[in-house]
Amino acid sequence: MKAVALLSGGLDSVVSMLLARKEAEIKLAITVDYGQRARINEIKASQNICRIYGIKHEVIELPFMSKIHSDLLKQGSMPIANPWVPNRNGLFINLAACYAESLKAQLVICGFNREEAFNFPDNSEEYVESVNRALYYSTTNHVQVKSFVQDMDKIDIIRTAADMGLDFRYLWSCYQGGEKPCGKCSSCLRNIEAFMKAGIEYSEDFIC
Numbered sequence: 001m002k003a004v005a006l007l008s009g010g011l012d013s014v015v016s017m018l019l020a021r022k023e024a025e026i027k028l029a030i031t032v033d034y035g036q037r038a039r040i041n042e043i044k045a046s047q048n049i050c051r052i053y054g055i056k057h058e059v060i061e062l063p064f065m066s067k068i069h070s071d072l073l074k075q076g077s078m079p080i081a082n083p084w085v086p087n088r089n090g091l092f093i094n095l096a097a098c099y100a101e102s103l104k105a106q107l108v109i110c111g112f113n114r115e116e117a118f119n120f121p122d123n124s125e126e127y128v129e130s131v132n133r134a135l136y137y138s139t140t141n142h143v144q145v146k147s148f149v150q151d152m153d154k155i156d157i158i159r160t161a162a163d164m165g166l167d168f169r170y171l172w173s174c175y176q177g178g179e180k181p182c183g184k185c186s187s188c189l190r191n192i193e194a195f196m197k198a199g200i201e202y203s204e205d206f207i208c
């Protein structure tokens, strides 16, 4: 089986992609630059992970997304009240499915998980099932999307990553840019709490 991975450079998408290698050959990993505040760090993190694990990587720019209203896309360091970006995951999955079909890959890998499915409907199993029904018709080779961390919460993902020997300092999960994670956004807060509960030391260091 061949696959295309959607990679943000954060914990969930990286661990999902690394787990997928057991059953699929990753033909390409894609990081999308949609004007998000953390884009520079997300791209660096994704490039470094792909270099370490020998996976081809590409950045796709979506400049039109600057016209979409979202706190995540407003430049500056003010707090992010709501990280929702209209139909972002729907758009990215379909984008990755274009690449997958053209590379004769059957799978799109994403980092959806149980914890975030609670807050974001487009991370849920129901959403994955629905989008897979649509992809069955919109791709000639019936591309399907799958998260290899779908049943895990953040603590499970951190423990799995630690078991794989992943160096967490290569990852970027913060919604903000900068040299270190902000420690205040909802993504940082989820991470810090999960590292504590997993009994693994949380580091602010970022190797870029």
Ligand SMILES: [Zn+2]
Binding pocket: 173, 174, 175, 176, 181, 182, 183, 184, 185, 186, 187, 188, 189
């Ligand atoms: Zn943060």
